[in-house]
């Protein structure tokens with residue numbers, strides 16, 4: 080390699096210029112309308128026991144005093160019971176717990192106040208109106224509290240995303256993954272990688288500036304090369320897992336397919352616990368693809384019911400079959416359903432030959448589509464009789480009618496989805512296309528570093544790679560990206 084042509088003579092150890100500190104600082108992102116004090120209902124809408132209203136901004140202390148006069152501010156971060164009244168009319172509004180969080184030790188980093196009021200609509204609107212009458216206060220916009228926390232360096236962008244995901248998490252797996260991201264795991268990883276690159280960059284720059292003085296220790300550039308190689312391996316491993324992380328966040332595509340009348344729609348209704356599809360003894364009932372989001376054994380999934388696969392039907396059903404095949408190609412997991420009492424029929428045999436066998440049921444190759452074979456209508460088989468299909472690939476027996484075999488199917492689904500989505504506690508960390516894009520950008524820049532023969536260009540490539548990592552956690556994020564991310568939040572968060 081080109082660097083071998085350079086002779087480095089061991090000399091007085093002159094360390095690289097001090098790498099830039101990696102401690103977290105405010106993102107520097109502007110907060111629209113910052114300077115104002117904002118308020119909002121932070122708990123859910125509707126009648127409830129307790130509702131939480133909060134404020135953030137410099138006038139928070141004044142607002143708290145105005146509503147609890149003549150009492151003074153409560154001690155910081157201690158709950159106190161206070162009578163709330165309207166600052167103008169003096170009308171009592173509620174007896175509530177109030178909390179005072181002087182900045183920077185608050186969620187947003189600004190002065191914050193919380194009012195834990197009784198959750199009746201009249202109380203909530205009375206307190207919100209009272210806050211609106213305090214000079215300098217205005218209602219918060221969606222995501223504004225979190226945006227302020229980000230601007231003041233309380234949360235990195237990946238933590239903000241984790242928080243949004245936690246608020247929207249509907250399954251156990253989503254909750255676990257969101258919590259990991261909120262805890263900053265992805266951010267820590269990116270910052271550690273960025274630190275490695277900062278060091279590497281400092282070495283390359285030191286070499287550019289000082290190598291002619293023969294003042295650098297030997298092997299500096301070789302060490303940078305090996306650090307870059309290690310980083311490439313780590314980034315590639317995470318990128319390979321990125322698709323799984325995104326499935327875990329947005330749901331795996333599970334497609335139920337099989338010949339007509341096998342019980343596909345019955346299975347979709349059973350798994351989603353609601354009548355999504357019409358069930359009928361008439362073959363060809365389901366024609367369009369019907370989708371429903373479900374919690375499958377703790378994992379998020381988008382479950383699709385499809386038309387029964389068969390030939391020689393009318394144009395409408397043919398279109399249904401075409402859509403079913405199209406959807407099958409996009410599936411992360413295929414739930415292949417056959418009628419256990421009708422395994423010798425031409426449509427069953429054809430389905431086995433064209434869908435089940437090529438997918439390698441029970442023996443999936445890495446990165447290939449996964450498939451679970453389910454033999455439905457087990458209630459029609461003689462009780463205690465032999466396995467109806469000893470020559471079939473591994474399969475599960477189920478009766479949608481009686482529910483027998485459902486537990487076994489859910490357990491098998493849990494295992495399959497853990498493969499498809501990854502383990503939410505230890506598995507993939509990249510949950511969004513944005514993460515994947517920047518990690519790929521970083522990897523590409525490292526590729527340029529390896530190819531270039533010019534030290535200045537090599538340094539530029541390292542700088543570019545580091546920039547991509549910084550953008551994952553929010554450094555130098557454009558307003559446009561921030562707007563997209565904060566749009567995920569509701570008012571009051």
Ligand SMILES: Nc1nc2c(ncn2[C@@H]2O[C@H](COP(=O)(O)OP(=O)(O)O)[C@@H](O)[C@H]2O)c(=O)[nH]1
Pocket residue numbers: 337338339340341342343344345346357358359360361362363364365387455456457458459477478479480481
């Ligand atoms: N005996 C029995 N009948 C079932 C079972 N599951 C579904 N069926 C019946 O099989 C017929 C076709 O069901 P459906 O769910 O519409 O099948 P699809 O065409 O594959 O969607 C309906 O009459 C269902 O009541 C089962 O486990 N046992």
Ligand SMILES: [Mg+2]
Pocket residue numbers: 343344345356357358364365385387
């Ligand atoms: Mg159907």
